[in-house]
Amino acid sequence: MLRGIRKKKGVSEIVGYVLLVSLAVVMGGVLYAWLSSWIPKDIPDCPEGTSLMVKEQSYDCQTQTLYLTLANNGRFGIGGYFIKATESPSQKVATTDISQLLNDSFGDAFKFPPSSIVMGDANNNTFVPNSEVQNIFNLETIGQIYSIEIIPARWQTEDNRLRFVACGEDSILKQEVNASCT
Numbered sequence: 291m292l293r294g295i296r297k298k299k300g301v302s303e304i305v306g307y308v309l310l311v312s313l314a315v316v317m318g319g320v321l322y323a324w325l326s327s328w329i330p331k332d333i334p335d336c337p338e339g340t341s342l343m344v345k346e347q348s349y350d351c352q353t354q355t356l357y358l359t360l361a362n363n364g365r366f367g368i369g370g371y372f373i374k375a376t377e378s379p380s381q382k383v384a385t386t387d388i389s390q391l392l393n394d395s396f397g398d399a400f401k402f403p404p405s406s407i408v409m410g411d412a413n414n415n416t417f418v419p420n421s422e423v424q425n426i427f428n429l430e431t432i433g434q435i436y437s438i439e440i441i442p443a444r445w446q447t448e449d450n451r452l453r454f455v456a457c458g459e460d461s462i463l464k465q466e467v468n469a470s471c472t
Contacts, residue, residue, distance in 0.1 A: 334446060334448045334455045335457065336442065336446075336456075336457035336461060337365075337366055339364050339366060340364045340365070340368065340442055340444060340457050342361070342362060342364070342368065342371060342440055343361050343463065344358065344361075344440070345359045345360065345361040345422060347438075347465065347467065348468065349434070349435070349467050349468065351434065353430075354429045354430045354433060354434070355393075355426060355428055356426070356435065356467065357424065357426055358424065358425050359424045360422065360423050360424075360440070361422045362418060362421055362422075363419070363420075364442075366419065366444065367418045367419070367444070368417040368442050369409065369413075369414065369416070369417070369443055369444050369445040369454065370406050370407050370409050370442075370443045371406065371440050371441060371443055372387075372389065372440070372441040372443060372456060373387075373388055373389050373407065373438060373441075374388065375388050375435040375436075375438045375439070376435060376436045377435060378436065379436050381436070381437075384438060384464075386432060388427055388432070389406055389407050391429055391431065391432070392427055393426040393427065406454065407425070409423055414445060415444050415445050435467050436466070436467055437464065437465060437466050437467055438464075438465050439462060439464050439465075440462070440463040440465070441457060441461065441462050441463075442456075442461050443455060443456045444457065
């Protein structure tokens with residue numbers, strides 16, 4: 291008599307484990323389908339031919355100020371840019387965000403979160419081809435920099451929403467900063 295009850299308990303435990311694993315797999319599938327609907331299918335990017343160049347740059351060691359003249363040498367208007375710097379000569383990747391160190395009293399640009407600089411009017415690509423802008427950065431809080439990396443950005447309508455889109459790898463500008471501070 292006891293032997294028959296034990297067999298039924300063993301079978302019901304196995305059925306319970308199978309149901310538990312099945313429920314976990316089904317919940318994982320539903321969660322994956324729901325979360326994948328939140329990820330955009332296409333990454334927004336700037337049109338080919340969007341480009342910036344550093345026309346002039348200088349670094350004043352005494353005041354720790356970077357003077358930067360940018361030119362739009364592309365075929366499309368630009369709304370702004372992201373700028374990062376390296377703080378040592380051996381550093382390969384620019385990681386220090388200096389956009390928030392833009393001098394507010396100079397130029398036609400302003401800081402725009404997150405970590406970018408917008409030129410002209412917000413929500414508009416006012417930095418047209420063949421134009422120039424000079425920006426001044428007060429780098430007293432971080433000291434000397436050795437190189438900068440600039441990524442152009444544009445205002446674009448994606449899925450009926452206006453977005454500030456960073457341009458792809460083809461548009462990234464890397465520039466050594468000429469400074470001989472001692």
